[in-house]
Amino acid sequence: MSFPLLTVTTVVPAVGAILTAALPPATNTRSRDRNKVVPLAFSLATLVLACVAIARFQPHGARFQLTENHSWISQFGIGYSVGVDGIAVVLILLTTVLVPFVMLASWHDADPVVDDSGTFERNRRTQGFFALILAVEAMVVLSFEATDVFLFYVFFEAMLIPMYFLIGGFGDRTKGEDAKQRSYAAVKFLLYNLLGGLVMLAAVIGLYTKTHTFDLVSITTSLQNGTLHFSPVVENALFLGFMFAFAVKAPLWPLHTWLPNAMGEATAGVAVLITAVVDKVGTYAMLRFCLQLFPQASKTFAPAILVLSVIGIIYGALLAVGQKDIKRLVAYASISHFGFIILGIFALTSQGQSGATLYMVNHGVSTAAWLLVAGFLMSRRGSRLIADYGGVQKVAPVLAGTFLIGGLAILSLPGLGPFVSEFLVLVGTFERYPALGIVATAGIVLAALYVLVLYQRTMTGPVKPGNEAVGDLKARELVVVAPLIALLLVLGIYPKPITDIVNPSVNQTLSQVGRTDPAPHVVNAIGGGQ
Structure with missing residues (x-):
């Protein structure tokens, strides 16, 4: 069995997120900085793995490479299937390159803030901030790798949770009306994207009733050789269900209104994570799923x-x-x-x-x-x-x-x-x-x-x-x-x-x-x- 490179590229930041969250609370600046080095090291290890993946990728080889296929929920045709084409492997590299820079730029963004009287205005677990960033990285990378439609959907939605806490819990402001604005931005981000995800879920179920599988390669192969055919009405409806979710995430006008609020209230590093990393999943999915399915x-x-x-x-x-x-x-x-x-x-x-x-x-x-x-x-x-x-x-x-x-x-x-x-x-x-x-x-x-x-x-x-x-x-x-x-x-x-x-x-x-x-x-x- 070949080395599961794509799985490891996802598991490393996920394990890093868990270990970072489990670190003991920092009691001083030195211990706080030590707690930040751990997630940074995991992000750099993930970058090394992504570089190995792109080095092993052969542009003129098979469409999907470094593939792994394992049964997950066999009675519903759901599998753990991952693989990368040229588009996916480049975007994985982009993600893994940007995350360490986001961490370094955000080095003090979650540190405690003390007012002139010596009272804490903001006292949060600093390592929680970096653990959430690693969690987002793991879910984004797996979204780029997934060749099972259901597997993609799960992580397409799951990444909203850590992003919600990064926006709402670690934003720029902490008190009064500014705190309300930050909470409003986080909730708006979550609701818009959940709505898109629910519409997509209906389309995913509709796709399964017609194909009895979630495997992207099997479906596209059947479409090409003529053994699978959608009626125009069904295909149009399914396309719109997928496209709506991706257009919200992308974001495409007029489904864009959550983005200025989210970026405005997030820290600069988290704002980069939103627009330079997470939103790319929407445009990538248009290429991989809308056009091919x-x-x-x-x-x-x-x-x-x-x-x-x-x-x-x-x-x-x-x-x-x-x-x-x-x-x-x-x-x-x-x-x-x-x-x-x-x-x-x-x-x-x-x-x-x-x-x-x-x-x-x-x-x-x-x-x-x-x-x-x-x-x-x-x-x-x-x-x-x-x-x-x-x-x-x-x-x-x-x-x-x-x-x-x-x-x-x-x-x-x-x-x-x-x-x-x-x-x-x-x-x-x-x-x-x-x-x-x-x-x-x-x-x-x-x-x-x-x-x-x-x-x-x-x-x-x-x-x-x-x-x-x-x-x-x-x-x-x-x-x-x-x-x-x-x-x-x-x-x-x-x-x-x-x-x-x-x-x-x-x-x-x-x-x-x-x-x-x-x-x-x-x-x-x-x-x-x-």
Whole structure:
């Protein structure tokens, strides 16, 4: 029996979460830091395992590799079945790369806070915060690995629980109206996603009644060889059930309203976990489950989903321009970026889907870099309001410089990672839906507006009162930011290692949907079309 690499990649953070939660309560700063080293070590071990998985993955080999299949609830056709394609293995690597940086950036986010009288304003088990992060990592990784629909559903829903406590129990505020806002954001996050999950559960049950199995490979094989056939009404209904849940998680306009509240009230590290890690499960599931299980329905509803994606691109960017809160600005910017990702997926072209997958990676890295630097700034000043800042580059030039680079990545500056992915998405969209591609490009202009205006208001000009003591980045913070910026540069200059892994899986997905890229339009020497 071969080594169960994928299972171990999930078990390591899960065991880390349990051991971290079981650590004795810290009594001083030294013991508290020691308790934080344990979860960080488990997250780094998980990253090593993910690197081994991607090294062993053969892009031009079998569709699903490193597979494991074990019977779970045999009478209902439920099994523990895991495997990765090129898209999944890249997103697992993204997740395992970001989690250690989130931990380092959040090193003091759950420490006790003492007011001037010496009374604890916040006294929580610090290790509980890091245990919850590891629990989220384990569930996200298993969601990317699952090739059993029921297994995927269980962890797609289960990850909501630790995220709820991270938002509601470890947010930025602790008292009065701010505590109420944090609780409201956590409950809204949970209810929206539970509603999506309940709709998906009905669709999962409906799928089983037609197929009598939850095995993704068996179902898609039967669809391809013609031994399984859905009526158009049934396929459309099942597709919508799955798509609704994924659109809530993604989030796709108009099901996005939980995200600004959740990101606004979470710590900067948890906000990165939401938008750069957890939300990627929604867009990934569109590729793995919606397109592969329901190919005809995917083509039927693609134009409507593309319209919603373009609305999300423009809507998110416009609202980002008008925000007064830094984290809510990043949240609306992410809604716009998720619009680009979903646009690439449902354009149903190889360039669009390759760009969408690469966009998931680049958005995760760029948002982490931008938002974590913003978190360092907000922790120094104690405010999320843009109006409270100004002239920061004079007192913290390295912080301002890294914030600028992160922002330039967000607006897809050439030479940084997101530019390549956004370009591919737009090219893929233009091939089949040129009008939507033209409208979507407006999101690029608006991104430049909200990024540069934010930088101008916070970093340039005279130093505003209250900002004089804002210090520059410390060693731990540089360890967080520098590798993320380096990764953005590498992905912007040489994305080929990622696209080489992703492209075969994209082509196989398009083949299952029955789509090929439109034939190129050839123009003769005189200027006429042929």
